[in-house]
Amino acid sequence: MKNGKRTPPEMWGPSLQELQKRLGITFHDVSLLEEALTHSSFVNESPSSGQADNQRLEFLGDAILDFIVGEWLFLRYPDAREGDLTSIRAYVVRTESLAELARELDLGAYLRLGRGEEASGGRERPANLCAAFEALVGAIYLDQGIRTVRSWLHHLLESHAQEIDAHRETKDAKSLLQEYTQGKLHVTPSYRIIREEGPDHAKVFTAQAIVGQEIWGEGTGTSKQAAEQAAAAAALKARRTRSKA
Numbered sequence: 001m002k003n004g005k006r007t008p009p010e011m012w013g014p015s016l017q018e019l020q021k022r023l024g025i026t027f028h029d030v031s032l033l034e035e036a037l038t039h040s041s042f043v044n045e046s047p048s049s050g051q052a053d054n055q056r057l058e059f060l061g062d063a064i065l066d067f068i069v070g071e072w073l074f075l076r077y078p079d080a081r082e083g084d085l086t087s088i089r090a091y092v093v094r095t096e097s098l099a100e101l102a103r104e105l106d107l108g109a110y111l112r113l114g115r116g117e118e119a120s121g122g123r124e125r126p127a128n129l130c131a132a133f134e135a136l137v138g139a140i141y142l143d144q145g146i147r148t149v150r151s152w153l154h155h156l157l158e159s160h161a162q163e164i165d166a167h168r169e170t171k172d173a174k175s176l177l178q179e180y181t182q183g184k185l186h187v188t189p190s191y192r193i194i195r196e197e198g199p200d201h202a203k204v205f206t207a208q209a210i211v212g213q214e215i216w217g218e219g220t221g222t223s224k225q226a227a228e229q230a231a232a233a234a235a236l237k238a239r240r241t242r243s244k245a
Contacts, residue, residue, distance in 0.1 A: 019110050025140060025152065032057070032143050036135035037107070039128060041114030051112075054135035061138030064146075065093050068153045076161070077168070084168070091167050092157070095130040096222055101156060102129035107136065124201050173232035180239065181211050189216070189235070191228040209235040 016033060020026050027033050040053040069092050073085050080088075091097065102108065108123035111132060122128050140149045157164070174189075181187050195206035207227035209217040217238055219230025 015110060019106075022105055023136075023152070025144070025148070027139075027143050029143055032139040033136075034112075036139040037110050037132060038112045039114065039117060039122065039131075041117035041122070042112040045114040045116075054131060057135035057138035057142075058131045059138070060141065061134035061136065062093075064137050064141050064149060065098075065134060065153070068150050069093055069157065071150075072154055072157050080168075088164065088168055092164060095126050098133045099126035099129035101160075102133040105133075107132045121201065126201055173229050173236060177209065177216075177232040177235055180236070185211065187212055189232070191231060193224055193227065194218075207231040211235070 016030060020033070035052050036054050036057050038051055038053050040055060043049070043051055043053045066089070069089050070085065073080070073088055073092075077085065077088075108129055111123055111128065113122045113128075117128075137149060137153070140152060174191075177189050181189050189209055189211045192208045192210060193205055194208055197204045197206075202222075204220055204222060205224050205227040206218065206220045207224065207230070208215050209219075209228070209231040217231045217233070217235030219227055219232070219234050221227035221230050
């Protein structure tokens with residue numbers, strides 16, 4: 001509850017009621033949810049509204065996410081080393097990953113934006129979606145405590161567990177390929193981005209893994225680093241296939 005206030009359910013707007021159903025959470029203080037969805041551009045253009053933007057809640061939610069995601073990974077991978085857990089957590093809480101979770105919840109449709117931010121595609125901007133998701137986590141924590149936010153986040157993480165597992169299996173592909181090529185050929189692989197496709201907020205990159213002058217693998221990803229990892233994984237898979245032939 002914020003500042004000791006309770007907002008009666010009958011005063012909640014239908015859009016926020018719909019969002020709460022989507023979240024599976026009913027806020028005691030809906031002003032926290034409103035704040036989590038308020039971009040700084042809205043406050044800058046409407047200073048008389050008295051509305052706070054979501055930056056403070058974003059700060060809080062970021063810290064809570066680091067803790068709860070770290071806890072979930074610690075329990076899920078009991079044999080993983082500290083560096084491995086840190087790397088996977090960085091993947092889970094990166095801007096692109098949190099923006100995708102925000103899209104699944106349709107948070108963009110509920111954001112309060114200034115006119116300029118709205119006109120420039122702010123509802124789909126990954127940074128805005130990521131910030132809204134982090135702020136939402138902070139709002140849930142303040143409204144209902146750590147148990148509720150933990151349960152809610154664990155449910156989301158479990159729904160993406162296979163994707164996270166797959167990332168864990170491939171995340172060190174570049175390191176593994178380098179170990180292989182240096183050990184067998186005394187050569188360090190290099191990477192080349194050969195293609196960028198899609199709008200700015202949803203880019204897809206294609207990379208090639210090159211050993212010597214030969215292309216060993218090709219892969220795609222939503223960032224250059226992810227594309228390079230995919231290319232390295234493809235190169236390793238091709239080597240394994242050849243060795244079995």
